[in-house]
Amino acid sequence: MVDADSTEKFKKYMNAEKNRINDALEEYFQFVLNDVKDNEMIKIVRELRNYTMNGGKRVRPILIATAYRMFGGKGDEIYKAAISIELSQSFFLIHDDIMDRSDLRRGFKSFHRKVEEMLGDIKDKEHMAESLAIVAGDLAVDYSFDALNRSDFPLDIKYRAMGELIEIIKTTGYGEGLDMFSSAGVKLKMNDLIRLHLRKTAKYTLEGPLLLGSYLAGKSENLNALKAYGNLVGLAFQLHDDVIGLFGTQEEIGKPPKSDVNEGKQTLLMIKAIEKSHENDRNFINGCLNSGDISDEDFERLKNIVKQTTSFDYSRWLIDRFIEAGKRYADRIDGNQEQKDFLKWFADYLVSRKY
Amino acid sequence: MVDADSTEKFKKYMNAEKNRINDALEEYFQFVLNDVKDNEMIKIVRELRNYTMNGGKRVRPILIATAYRMFGGKGDEIYKAAISIELSQSFFLIHDDIMDRSDLRRGFKSFHRKVEEMLGDIKDKEHMAESLAIVAGDLAVDYSFDALNRSDFPLDIKYRAMGELIEIIKTTGYGEGLDMFSSAGVKLKMNDLIRLHLRKTAKYTLEGPLLLGSYLAGKSENLNALKAYGNLVGLAFQLHDDVIGLFGTQEEIGKPPKSDVNEGKQTLLMIKAIEKSHENDRNFINGCLNSGDISDEDFERLKNIVKQTTSFDYSRWLIDRFIEAGKRYADRIDGNQEQKDFLKWFADYLVSRKY
Numbered sequence: 001m002v003d004a005d006s007t008e009k010f011k012k013y014m015n016a017e018k019n020r021i022n023d024a025l026e027e028y029f030q031f032v033l034n035d036v037k038d039n040e041m042i043k044i045v046r047e048l049r050n051y052t053m054n055g056g057k058r059v060r061p062i063l064i065a066t067a068y069r070m071f072g073g074k075g076d077e078i079y080k081a082a083i084s085i086e087l088s089q090s091f092f093l094i095h096d097d098i099m100d101r102s103d104l105r106r107g108f109k110s111f112h113r114k115v116e117e118m119l120g121d122i123k124d125k126e127h128m129a130e131s132l133a134i135v136a137g138d139l140a141v142d143y144s145f146d147a148l149n150r151s152d153f154p155l156d157i158k159y160r161a162m163g164e165l166i167e168i169i170k171t172t173g174y175g176e177g178l179d180m181f182s183s184a185g186v187k188l189k190m191n192d193l194i195r196l197h198l199r200k201t202a203k204y205t206l207e208g209p210l211l212l213g214s215y216l217a218g219k220s221e222n223l224n225a226l227k228a229y230g231n232l233v234g235l236a237f238q239l240h241d242d243v244i245g246l247f248g249t250q251e252e253i254g255k256p257p258k259s260d261v262n263e264g265k266q267t268l269l270m271i272k273a274i275e276k277s278h279e280n281d282r283n284f285i286n287g288c289l290n291s292g293d294i295s296d297e298d299f300e301r302l303k304n305i306v307k308q309t310t311s312f313d314y315s316r317w318l319i320d321r322f323i324e325a326g327k328r329y330a331d332r333i334d335g336n337q338e339q340k341d342f343l344k345w346f347a348d349y350l351v352s353r354k355y
Numbered sequence: 356m357v358d359a360d361s362t363e364k365f366k367k368y369m370n371a372e373k374n375r376i377n378d379a380l381e382e383y384f385q386f387v388l389n390d391v392k393d394n395e396m397i398k399i400v401r402e403l404r405n406y407t408m409n410g411g412k413r414v415r416p417i418l419i420a421t422a423y424r425m426f427g428g429k430g431d432e433i434y435k436a437a438i439s440i441e442l443s444q445s446f447f448l449i450h451d452d453i454m455d456r457s458d459l460r461r462g463f464k465s466f467h468r469k470v471e472e473m474l475g476d477i478k479d480k481e482h483m484a485e486s487l488a489i490v491a492g493d494l495a496v497d498y499s500f501d502a503l504n505r506s507d508f509p510l511d512i513k514y515r516a517m518g519e520l521i522e523i524i525k526t527t528g529y530g531e532g533l534d535m536f537s538s539a540g541v542k543l544k545m546n547d548l549i550r551l552h553l554r555k556t557a558k559y560t561l562e563g564p565l566l567l568g569s570y571l572a573g574k575s576e577n578l579n580a581l582k583a584y585g586n587l588v589g590l591a592f593q594l595h596d597d598v599i600g601l602f603g604t605q606e607e608i609g610k611p612p613k614s615d616v617n618e619g620k621q622t623l624l625m626i627k628a629i630e631k632s633h634e635n636d637r638n639f640i641n642g643c644l645n646s647g648d649i650s651d652e653d654f655e656r657l658k659n660i661v662k663q664t665t666s667f668d669y670s671r672w673l674i675d676r677f678i679e680a681g682k683r684y685a686d687r688i689d690g691n692q693e694q695k696d697f698l699k700w701f702a703d704y705l706v707s708r709k710y
Contacts, residue, residue, distance in 0.1 A: 162517070
C-alpha cells in the first residue's frame with residue numbers, strides 16, 4: 001500500500017517539519033525561562049523543556065502545519081502556533097503518568113519520577129514529586145494557550161483557533177476521565193469505547209490538529225471530509241495502538257508490554273474477546289484486567305484467547321476498513337493535492353508499527 | 356477606618372455583584388453539562404459545578420467587574436468574562452488540596468474527598484478519587500479560557516484579556532511550585548517570601564483581576580497606580596491571611612487551625628520569629644514546621660514565641676502600612692470615583708477578619 005518513493009519523500013517532509021517545530025519549541029521555552037525568577041522553579045521548567053523536547057514524532061503539530069498549507073496558508077508563523085499542541089501533550093502526559101502511576105514514558109522516566117530523582121533527600125519525596133508534576137502539567141497547559149495567543153495571525157482567525165484548542169483539551173479531558181472510570185472497572189460497551197476513542201484519540205491526535213491548522217489558514221467551512229478523515233484514521237490509530245500494547249515489544253510500546261493489562265485497560269481486543277468467550281475464559285480475562293500484576297503465564301494465555309476468539313482479527317479488519325475509508329475521505333477534501341497525498345500516506349504510516 | 360454607611364453600601368454592592376456572577380456561572384455550567392455525553396463524566400462535572408457554586412465571596416470577579424466600570428465599561432457581558440477567574444480558582448483549589456492532602460476546603464469536603472465519597476466500592480479508591488480530581492481541575496482551567504473566549508467583546512480587547520488570564524495562571528503556577536518547595540523545607544528568605552506572595556496572592560487575587568477588567572473596558576495604559584494598589588493590598592491580604600491561619604478559629608480559617616504549621620508553611624510570622632529568636636526557640640520553631648502533626652501544647656508555645664518576638668506586631672504593622680499605601684494609590688487611579696471609593700473600602704475590608 002505504501003510505496004517506497006512516497007515513504008522516502010514524506011518521511012523527509014515529516015523530518016523537516018519536526019525540526020522546525022522543535023526550533024519553535026526551543027524558542028518558546030527560552031522565552032519562558034527568561035521570565036521565571038525562582039531558582040527552584042527554573043529547575044522545574046527546565047525539566048519540562050527537556051521532557052517536551054524529548055517528545056516523539058510531533059505528528060500533531062505536523063498535522064496542524066499540513067492542514068494549514070493544504071488550504072493555502074504560507075510562511076513560518078504556523079510553527080509558533082503549532083507547538084501549542086505539543087505543550088498540551090506534555091500537560092496530558094505528565095498528569096496521565098501520575099494517574100496511571102507510570103514510571104516510564106517514551107522509554108524515559110516519567111516526569112514525576114524525573115522530578116523525584118532531582119529532589120534531594122527530603123521527607124515525603126514521592127508525594128512532593130507528584131505535586132510538582134501536577135504544577136508542571138498545569139504550567140504546560142497555560143503555555144499551550146500562551147503560545148497560540150502570542151502567534152501572529154489575524155485576530156478573528158486566532159480567536160477561532162483558540163476556540164478549537166479549548167475544545168480539544170475539553171474533549172480530551174472527558175476522555176481521560178472516562179478512561180479512569182474504565183480502569184476502575186466501570187464496564188464499557190462497544191459504543192462507550194468508540195466514544196472514548198473518538199474523544200481521547202481521534203479528536204486529540206487527528207481531527208483537532210487538522211481543524212486548528214485549517215482555521216489558522218482562514219478556512220472554516222466545508223470541512224466535513226477532513227473531519228471524517230480525522231475521526232476514521234484516529235479510531236484506526238487507537239485500535240492499532242491497543243494491538244501494539246498487547247502484542248508489541250517493550251521497545252515498540254515504550255513501556256512494559258503488560259502495562260495496558262495491568263492498568264485494567266478495556267480495549268476493543270478485550271471487549272470482543274470477552275463477548276466471544278465462554279464463561280471460563282470470560283472470567284479469566286476479567287481476572288487478568290483486575291489483577292494489577294499479571295504473571296507471564298497468564299499474559300501468554302490471555303494473548304492466545306484474544307487470537308483464538310478472532311478478536312485479534314476483528315481489530316485488524318476494522319483498522320483496515322477505517323484506514324481505507326479515511327483515505328477515500330482525504331481524496332474529497334477541498335484542498336491542495338500535495339497535502340492530501342501526504343494525509344493518505346500518513347493514514348497507512350500511522351498503523352504501520354509492527355507487532 | 357471603615358465607616359458603617361460605606362460598609363453597608365459596599366456590602367450591598369458586593370452581594371448584588373456576587374449574584375450576577377453566580378448566575379453567569381450557573382449559565383455556563385448548564386451549557387457545559389449539555390455538552391458532556393458520558394454519564395460518569397456528567398457526575399464529575401456536576402460535582403465541579405457544586406464545588407464552584409459553593410465558592411465564597413467572589414472577590415476576584417467582583418474586582419474584574421469593578422475595574423471594568425471604573426474605566427467606563429457598560430452592560431452585563433462582563434459577568435460572562437469575569438467567571439473565568441472563578442473557574443481558574445476551582446482549578447487551583449482542587450489541585451492544591453491534592454498537593455496539600457487537605458480533606459477540607461471552605462468548611463466543606465475538598466474535591467477529591469467529595470469524589471471519593473461519590474465513588475462506590477472500588478479498588479484503589481483514594482488514588483482514583485485523586486486522579487479524577489486532577490482531571491476535573493484540568494477541565495476547570497479549560498473552562499476558564501472557554502468562558503473568556505466565548506464572552507462577547509471586541510477581538511483586540513479579548514485578545515489582551517486572554518493574555519492577562521494566561522499570565523495570571525502562569526504566575527500563580529510559579530507561586531504554587533515555590534510554595535511546594537517551601538513546604539518541603541527549602542528555606543525562604545524575606546525577599547523570596549515577598550516574591551511568593553506577589554506571585555501567588557497579589558497577582559492572582561488583586562492585580563490580575565483588576566487588569567483583566569481594565570483591559571476588557573478597553574483601558575490598557577496608565578495603569579501603574581492600579582497595579583501598585585493591587586500589589587500592596589495583595590501583600591497585606593496574604594500577611595493577614597497568615598495571621599488568621601495561626602491565630603484564627605477553625606471557622607475563620609475554614610480548616611483546622613494547625614493546618615498551616617502542619618503543612619510546614621513558611622510565613623512572615625515564622626521567618627521573623629526565627630530571625631528574632633535565640634537558638635533554642637529557633638530550633639523549636641523549625642521542629643514545629645517539620646513535625647507534620649504539632650501537639651496542642653507545642654502549638655500554644657509556638658504562638659507565644661511569635662508574640663514575644665514581636666513578629667506578630669511586625670506583621671500587623673506591615674499590613675497597616677501596605678493597606679494605607681494601597682489606598683493612597685487608589686486615589687491616584689485615572690478612573691471613576693465611585694469604584695475608587697469601593698477599592699479603598701475594599702482594602703480595609705480584606706483585612707478585617709478578626710483573630
